[in-house]
Amino acid sequence: MLTDKRILLIIAGGIAAYKSLDLIRRLRERGAWVTPVLTRAAEEFVTPLSVSSLAGEKVYRDLFDLTDEAEMGHIQLSRSADLIVVAPATADLLAKMANGMANDLASTLLLATDTPVLTAPAMNVRMWEHPATQRNLETLQNDGVGFVGPNEGDMACGEYGPGRMSEPLEIVAAIEGAMKVGPLSGRRVLVTSGPTHEPIDPVRYIANRSSGAQGTAIAEAMVAQGAEVVFVTGPAEAGRPHGVHLVEVETAQEMMQAVQGALPVDAAIFSAAVADWRVASASDSKIKKTKQGLPTLEFAENPDILATVSQMAMGRPKLVVGFAAETDDVIDNATSKRERKGCDWIVANDVSPETGIMGGTENAVTLISDSGAEAWPRMGKRDVARLLAERVAKAL
Known part of the structure; x- marks a missing residue:
C-alpha cells in the first residue's frame, strides 16, 4: 500500500x-x-x-x-x-x-x-x-x-x-x-465501544459484560474503507484498533462529553454498551459494612447519547446507527428503540446468556431501518463489522 x-x-x-x-x-x-x-x-x-x-x-x-x-x-x-x-x-x-x-x-x-x-x-x-x-x-x-x-x-x-x-x-x-483510497475516503466516522463503569465508591462500580470486541472490529473496518475514525471507548477488554483517533473514557457522562467533542462527523455508530443509570452520589470513601444493615443506593439516569445525537437540530451526522442488545422480543424492542431514539438504523442482537454473544467472538444481528428488519446469519464479529462498513459506505 x-x-x-x-x-x-x-x-x-x-x-x-x-x-x-x-x-x-x-x-x-x-x-x-x-x-x-x-x-x-x-x-x-x-x-x-x-x-x-x-x-x-x-x-x-x-x-x-x-x-x-x-x-x-x-x-x-x-x-x-x-x-x-x-x-x-x-x-x-x-x-x-x-x-x-x-x-x-x-x-x-x-x-x-x-x-x-x-x-x-x-x-x-x-x-x-x-x-x-x-x-x-x-x-x-x-x-x-x-x-x-x-x-x-x-x-x-x-x-x-x-x-x-x-x-x-x-x-x-x-x-x-x-x-487508502476507499469508498469512505474523506469521510469522518465516530465509533463508540465497550462498557462504561459507573462508580459506587473508589473501589466498586456498576458495569456490564461487554468486551468491546464488536466496536473495535467496526472501527477497523471503517479504517479499511478509508474513513478517518474517532474511536471513543470505555474500559473494554478488547484491544484498541490501529489507525484511529483514540479517546478512552470510563463513565457514561465522560463518553457523552467525548462524543460531543468529536462532532461533526459524517456517520456515528454507537456500539458501546452504555449504562442507563449511575449512582446519584458516589461515595468518596469505601462504603463499609455496618450493623445498621445494607447501604441504600440512589440512582440517577445517565445521558442518552444515541438520542441526543440522533435528535440534534443542527450538525446531525448524515447517518446515525445505534445498537440494541436484547434478551427477549429482540426485533420488537429494537424497532421501538429506533423510533424512540430517532436514529437511522439499529443493529439488534440477542445477548441472552445461552447465545454466548456478549463477550464472545461471534454475533448474530438484525439490521433495522426504514426498509424493515434484515436478519444476518451468525458470523464472526469482524465479518459483521465488514458488512456494516460496506452498508455505511453505500449510505454515505
Whole structure:
C-alpha cells in the first residue's frame, strides 16, 4: 500500500522523537519514500545524521537555507508529498498549526500545503488536557487534520495519563488508512465501544459484560474503507484498533462529553454498551459494612447519547446507527428503540446468556431501518463489522 508513496515526516522537539527513527525504518520497509524535516528543538533529541541515514534522504532543517529557498523549497516540499506526517506533534507545533503561524520551516510547510496532514500528538498529560490544547485540537479536527493517539501510559516526566505518542506500528497503520483510497475516503466516522463503569465508591462500580470486541472490529473496518475514525471507548477488554483517533473514557457522562467533542462527523455508530443509570452520589470513601444493615443506593439516569445525537437540530451526522442488545422480543424492542431514539438504523442482537454473544467472538444481528428488519446469519464479529462498513459506505 505504501510502495513509492512520498511521505513528508516532520519531527518536532520532544522525547518521543526517538520513536520517529523506528517509524522511518518501518515506512521504508513498506516501500515508502520519507523526506524528513527537523525542528530546532527536535535536534536536541535526534541527530540529523541518524535521521538522514535511516531515511536515505537529505534532512531539511532551516527555513532560510539559501540553496533550498532559491527554488522556493518550502513550497515544493509541502506539495510534493502524498501525505504529511507530524510525529511527534508537540503542543507548541499543534498550537502553531491551529493558529496559522509560520515562523520556522515546519510550521511554514504546514501552512503552505493542501496535502493531507496526519499528526501523532505527544506531550505531558497536563499539557494534553489543558483547555488551550483541546481548543487547538478541535480547530484542527474541523480543518480536516488527522490524528493518531495519543496513548495513555507512563511518561518521561514520571506522570501517568494520556499524552504518550502512538507506537510506530500504530502510526504506520494510520498512515496506511490515510493513504487508502476507499469508498469512505474523506469521510469522518465516530465509533463508540465497550462498557462504561459507573462508580459506587473508589473501589466498586456498576458495569456490564461487554468486551468491546464488536466496536473495535467496526472501527477497523471503517479504517479499511478509508474513513478517518474517532474511536471513543470505555474500559473494554478488547484491544484498541490501529489507525484511529483514540479517546478512552470510563463513565457514561465522560463518553457523552467525548462524543460531543468529536462532532461533526459524517456517520456515528454507537456500539458501546452504555449504562442507563449511575449512582446519584458516589461515595468518596469505601462504603463499609455496618450493623445498621445494607447501604441504600440512589440512582440517577445517565445521558442518552444515541438520542441526543440522533435528535440534534443542527450538525446531525448524515447517518446515525445505534445498537440494541436484547434478551427477549429482540426485533420488537429494537424497532421501538429506533423510533424512540430517532436514529437511522439499529443493529439488534440477542445477548441472552445461552447465545454466548456478549463477550464472545461471534454475533448474530438484525439490521433495522426504514426498509424493515434484515436478519444476518451468525458470523464472526469482524465479518459483521465488514458488512456494516460496506452498508455505511453505500449510505454515505
